[in-house]
Amino acid sequence: MKQRNILAKCVLIVIGLFYVLPMLSMARFAFQRVPMALLGWDTLFKRWTIQPLFTMMSDPIFRQSAFLSLRLAFLSALVTLLVLVPTVVYVHVSMMRARPVVEIISVLPFVVPAIALVVGIAGAFRDLAPWFIRSDYSLVPFYVIIALPFTFRSIDNGLASIDVKTLVDASRSLGASWTRTLWSVIVPNIRVAVASASFLTMTVVLGEFTIASLLLKETLPLILSQSQGREPQGSFAVGLVLLVITASLLGLINRFSRRRNMAQSVTLL
Amino acid sequence: MSITNTQSSRGPSLRRAPRLFTHSIRGWLPIAPFIGFVAVFLLMPAVVVFQRALGRVDGPKAPMVEAITGQYRKSFIFSMQLSAITAILGVIIGTMVAGSIVRLGHRRGIRNAFTGYSAVAANLGGIPLAFAFLAALGMQGLITKLLKTTGVDLIGMGFKVSDFWGIVVVYLYFQIPLMTLIMLPALDGLKPTWREAAANLGAGDRQYWRFVALPLLLPSLIAGFLLLFANAFSAYATAYALSSGSSKLVPVQIRFFLQGNTITGKENLGYALAAWMIIIMTVSMTGFIMLRRRAERWRR
Amino acid sequence: MSSELSFSGVRKTFGEVVALDTFSLEIQHGELVTLLGPSGCGKTTALRVAAGFEQADSGTVTLKGVDITAMPPNKRNMGMVFQNYSLFPHLSVSENIGFGLKIRKRSAEDRKSMVNDAIARVRLAGLADRFPHQLSGGQQQRVALARALAITPQVLLLDEPLSALDAKVRGELRDEVRRVQKETGVATLFVTHDQDEALAISDTICVMRDGAIQQVGAPRDVYLSPATPFVARFVGAMNEFAGVVAADGSLALDNAAGSLTGRNFGASGTKLTLLVRPDDVVVCAASEPGSLRATVNTVLFGGSTTVVRVTLPGGLMVGALVMSRDVTVRVDDVVGLRIDTSRGVVAE
Numbered sequence: 001m002k003q004r005n006i007l008a009k010c011v012l013i014v015i016g017l018f019y020v021l022p023m024l025s026m027a028r029f030a031f032q033r034v035p036m037a038l039l040g041w042d043t044l045f046k047r048w049t050i051q052p053l054f055t056m057m058s059d060p061i062f063r064q065s066a067f068l069s070l071r072l073a074f075l076s077a078l079v080t081l082l083v084l085v086p087t088v089v090y091v092h093v094s095m096m097r098a099r100p101v102v103e104i105i106s107v108l109p110f111v112v113p114a115i116a117l118v119v120g121i122a123g124a125f126r127d128l129a130p131w132f133i134r135s136d137y138s139l140v141p142f143y144v145i146i147a148l149p150f151t152f153r154s155i156d157n158g159l160a161s162i163d164v165k166t167l168v169d170a171s172r173s174l175g176a177s178w179t180r181t182l183w184s185v186i187v188p189n190i191r192v193a194v195a196s197a198s199f200l201t202m203t204v205v206l207g208e209f210t211i212a213s214l215l216l217k218e219t220l221p222l223i224l225s226q227s228q229g230r231e232p233q234g235s236f237a238v239g240l241v242l243l244v245i246t247a248s249l250l251g252l253i254n255r256f257s258r259r260r261n262m263a264q265s266v267t268l269l
Numbered sequence: 270m271s272i273t274n275t276q277s278s279r280g281p282s283l284r285r286a287p288r289l290f291t292h293s294i295r296g297w298l299p300i301a302p303f304i305g306f307v308a309v310f311l312l313m314p315a316v317v318v319f320q321r322a323l324g325r326v327d328g329p330k331a332p333m334v335e336a337i338t339g340q341y342r343k344s345f346i347f348s349m350q351l352s353a354i355t356a357i358l359g360v361i362i363g364t365m366v367a368g369s370i371v372r373l374g375h376r377r378g379i380r381n382a383f384t385g386y387s388a389v390a391a392n393l394g395g396i397p398l399a400f401a402f403l404a405a406l407g408m409q410g411l412i413t414k415l416l417k418t419t420g421v422d423l424i425g426m427g428f429k430v431s432d433f434w435g436i437v438v439v440y441l442y443f444q445i446p447l448m449t450l451i452m453l454p455a456l457d458g459l460k461p462t463w464r465e466a467a468a469n470l471g472a473g474d475r476q477y478w479r480f481v482a483l484p485l486l487l488p489s490l491i492a493g494f495l496l497l498f499a500n501a502f503s504a505y506a507t508a509y510a511l512s513s514g515s516s517k518l519v520p521v522q523i524r525f526f527l528q529g530n531t532i533t534g535k536e537n538l539g540y541a542l543a544a545w546m547i548i549i550m551t552v553s554m555t556g557f558i559m560l561r562r563r564a565e566r567w568r569r
Numbered sequence: 570m571s572s573e574l575s576f577s578g579v580r581k582t583f584g585e586v587v588a589l590d591t592f593s594l595e596i597q598h599g600e601l602v603t604l605l606g607p608s609g610c611g612k613t614t615a616l617r618v619a620a621g622f623e624q625a626d627s628g629t630v631t632l633k634g635v636d637i638t639a640m641p642p643n644k645r646n647m648g649m650v651f652q653n654y655s656l657f658p659h660l661s662v663s664e665n666i667g668f669g670l671k672i673r674k675r676s677a678e679d680r681k682s683m684v685n686d687a688i689a690r691v692r693l694a695g696l697a698d699r700f701p702h703q704l705s706g707g708q709q710q711r712v713a714l715a716r717a718l719a720i721t722p723q724v725l726l727l728d729e730p731l732s733a734l735d736a737k738v739r740g741e742l743r744d745e746v747r748r749v750q751k752e753t754g755v756a757t758l759f760v761t762h763d764q765d766e767a768l769a770i771s772d773t774i775c776v777m778r779d780g781a782i783q784q785v786g787a788p789r790d791v792y793l794s795p796a797t798p799f800v801a802r803f804v805g806a807m808n809e810f811a812g813v814v815a816a817d818g819s820l821a822l823d824n825a826a827g828s829l830t831g832r833n834f835g836a837s838g839t840k841l842t843l844l845v846r847p848d849d850v851v852v853c854a855a856s857e858p859g860s861l862r863a864t865v866n867t868v869l870f871g872g873s874t875t876v877v878r879v880t881l882p883g884g885l886m887v888g889a890l891v892m893s894r895d896v897t898v899r900v901d902d903v904v905g906l907r908i909d910t911s912r913g914v915v916a917e
Contacts, residue, residue: 115523166404246392254385
């Protein structure tokens, strides 16, 4: 029995190192002004600076892409909620038998990988509505689609954990209209799910590269990739910050849903 | 809806049939915007992909056939090999990690830390991950240098982050946590009562694993393999960033077509490649979902 | 007659907690012994020590004369039914039942006929190919029982098998378990915290508390002649009369509620409580000599019997069990109480 415990500890230590070391390497590369050739035990703690991050952040191209990505993130979160919340609420309140259908639809994005999707997007929209994909904001609906499997699960779980039908019946019997009920009764009770869905969408947007790059939209991940040559430290620094932000958002989701005892999964599992 | 009910209870039964029909259609109406949204932004592009892939045939072969012959055949095999290997390794290592977490589970902190980080790492990909591994195992990588001081010369051995095994290592960064997250609930679901019942009925350790534990875990293991396979197969950004756009992987190859670097008359090939990707993903994900259902049925 | 299963001085601790303290018990062939007690009393630990899932710190467990204290659980040839089903979810009913036989390498034909016998015995015919998730709780427990018996065990161990079931199903299954046990004649150790269950099906009840045995005896004896105040309170309902012993040996109840006579309670001045069953409290007319004065508080109709709750001066509530057809009193009536003190148990 004891040997199995030791083996378990070893496995976790090795994997822990595997997870941590690349991040550390990235941090070292980004924030230490010591070239690899000169790096030794004596120089390990010398010349650490956050400067590369600031250099990058003051680059106008970078700023533009960062703001674009942020705008896209907020818009995508908003559209996600607008598309999902009324639909899923309706299903839970009036038409539960539609739920399996909606669930299957929400999983469809998995079947069409981003690269295949963007091929189809180019083909479909270039001829039908070229004005659409000329705009940067055309990315929004596709981001909503990509995040759909996770965001649907989030809202669905949130509604499942409160007794929506009873709440709606109570609210309606007290005289509230449908909109009032939705806004004042249902949404406040699924705050955690709504926040989770929003954060999930935002993390998707901040990390999405495939569609943006192939539709030539200059989002943050794209600029990051392009800056690798001319601003290596800066781009790595921003990459690390991006990871930290993503991790924090996902961590917050986990913390909130655990407190509310919701079965929230950030990976559809 | 209440109006419909009262009317149908008053009217003659002849009128009930059409009313039920309209009631049922009317029920689906509020979901129409959602379905419409998905139809326009997901289904339509997918349909277009297949339309163009199965469309007019320029040249000696249909695009769908040509997409899996010659150099593209090599790409598909390369992609599938990469996906299969990262999937198998991910399954093995991920299950070991999940097993270790469960075994040391009395310490809540360990479990939370690993589960939390796995949730983040499983979604990691794309540019930042590629950067991290370039910084770690690249030519000027920190770990490369570290290993050199202990006598392991990665560069000398011909290891490159952009090569097959390099990409395998990078993909494992999100494959392992993904499998961990799949296997944790599966291992949790192995109730200790079953082990006791099996022992009580005469089963030793080996028989317990052979007749009870393994059969119960098998659906999750296979489902995990399929998910990891699909996950690796469809990955684009990481491969692109590591190889600076020159990888032999199918997703990256599709890019060439989109950027117009094609021999004229062969644009449909890009669509065909994409269509094959969708087919492979559909098969994998369907298998995954079916196996998950079965595993979940036992976990009530 | 040598016993089938016996515990001798078994002691088991979990860290600081003493789960079993010199536990000694014998179970005979064909006997159904129930370990009864509140949670934490050690009954489940005793069962698990018998099964081999816990190792006793000291003492011995013997099966038909053979010392099995150190024997691993899979060699003991005991059948166990767990509280929460524990049927293998990936196996059908017949595969579940035949599991032990498969381990013992019985041939497929043997297995088939033995499994069919087992299914018939627990009356689950027709469900052989179903899977556990398709069965109700009661049906699952029948399968668990059949599975445990299929290996013709020397001892049958049941760990609160009915606790997770609905009340109605519980009753049916309780009788089923008893019937099957009597048919097969297997020595059985039954663990429960439900005293009604224990009273209904046992040949012998062993009341436990904090790792020690309080009383071992037939259900009737445990109920009518409880050995300790704990047993008296745990098995069946009890009225508690607290007071001080008077000079003449009678018990002067607190709050001047009256006096209990008919028995010498010991040294004058001792403080004690007399525990009396509602069955031994009779409601009579207030004027009857020697009775305690009380006011009727509630009349709880319970079918064939009724519980009449009265309040004594000072607030003490006492319950009397009366045959429903003999009830003549109503709420707020003033009545008298006659207590059969000879059948009471003295507690501190």
